[in-house]
Amino acid sequence: MKLTNEEKTAAIETSLRVLSNYNQEKGSLIPTLQQIQNELGYVPSPAMEVVAEHFNVMKVDVYSIVTFYNQFRLTPPGKNQVKVCMGTACHMRGGNIIMDSWKRRLEIDCGETSEDREFSLDRVACVGCCTQAPVTLINDEIHAKVTPTRVEGLLYAYQLDKDKENKKAGEDN
């Protein structure tokens, strides 16, 4: 995914600000990355390069850490965050099929963001309503007993909402 220039400068500025609170002790590497992710929502590569330079480690080693832990995102989160539950109950009720249909419909892989930044897709492990399996969260709103058709429906509903908003915005102007 290509980052815009504003995103790149924001990444570098944020990392430099975060790093100013830390010394060069290597133990602070992960907390730094966590704080960058807290502020930006993800860890972009320009930030990783700045961090690597600060701690005097290879940048590929920082990349290694970021890809190792599920906690870190490499792409900016979308406007709407789709989280598919892959916990035990949801998995048994076909969570992977739901995941596949989201992947197919949004044309992105798990952990990625669509090109227009509207949607990002993630997997979560149990959201605590296993009787409703398989579950998908869209922006913390729970959708129960999801089927591939329901995925289409949810996206269609989203599209309708967006069209309405656009129309309203047009009228206001």
Place this chain on the structure above:
Amino acid sequence: MGKKINLTIDGKKIQAMEGDKILWAALENDIYIPHLCAMKEQQQSPFAGCRLCFIEIEGKPRPVAACTEPALEGMVVNTRSESIDRLVEAGFNLIMSNHHIDCKNCAASGACELQKIAKERKIRLKPKKLVQLDMNLPKDHSKDCIIYDPNKCVLCGRCVTACRTEGTAVLGLAYRGFERMVTTFGDIPLGETECSGCGSCANVCPAGALIQTNK
């Protein structure tokens, strides 16, 4: 350091330098112990990731890795036994279960460490009981002089060490579990990195994942 010590490996009395690891003492005396990740220059901080160099030491209850165990005076070591062979075979089979086996067309065939282990320990290259899992990742042809085929990688990490000592430190290990792979910062192709094309990674690759071509 620098003192010579005596030990016995497989009934053969050998001498080794104090502080040397058993693996290197054995290899220098023509006793073969299977190994993929070990590098002599790194013997004081071994990677110990391939789990193939298991040996038995008299007086120790369990098999240990030869690359991490220092040779001591009067030690009695066995490199073959039923339990060791089973351990090595299991480890080797796991490595081979996601190694893209294509010896016929592989440039490393003949000089391949995997073939050597299979021959020495009489293990089939293609594991019988495990499903073959191919990652089907694309080959990297972007650099003129190096071809990188991640599907043949055994994750020994030797290229990463070599790249840091002799090269420009572009290689590293990233991701986790089955997805773990040797890669560059941001997964960009080698041709777009600061890679100098020195070929030290291809020199140490035991499995033909990194091949140097003469372009």
